[in-house]
Amino acid sequence: MFSDTIAAIATFPGNAGINIIRLSGNDALDIAYKIFVDKNKQKPDNLKPRYLHYGFIVDKDKKVIDEVLLSYMKAPNTYTREDIIEINCHGGIISAKKILDTVLH
Numbered sequence: 001m002f003s004d005t006i007a008a009i010a011t012f013p014g015n016a017g018i019n020i021i022r023l024s025g026n027d028a029l030d031i032a033y034k035i036f037v038d039k040n041k042q043k044p045d046n047l048k049p050r051y052l053h054y055g056f057i058v059d060k061d062k063k064v065i066d067e068v069l070l071s072y073m074k075a076p077n078t079y080t081r082e083d084i085i086e087i088n089c090h091g092g093i094i095s096a097k098k099i100l101d102t103v104l105h
Helices: 028-035 093-104
Strands: 006-009 018-024 036-038 052-058 064-073 084-090
Touching (some): 006 093, 018 028, 018 093, 028 036, 028 064, 028 093, 052 093, 064 093, 084 093
Antiparallel strands (some): 006 018, 018 084, 036 052, 064 084
């Protein structure tokens, strides 16, 4: 069994009001804690599973990339049987690519 954590833009390319970036794997939740801050721009104490969390994705310098809705689905009750993080950001490829780059670094 593979143990890599994967991430990708899940929205079909083209015009969209919302883009989704999906992470799946053992490190998905840890990555979310590193890049997500809540509406008060504080690191959350915990991300409740199956709940929509409002906040921001920030880069390594704590600069806001985009305002997002983040959801966490806890393993094994997901279609991959791994932890899944879904980040819903504004449409357009620029924001989604910046978030994906932040996730991957």
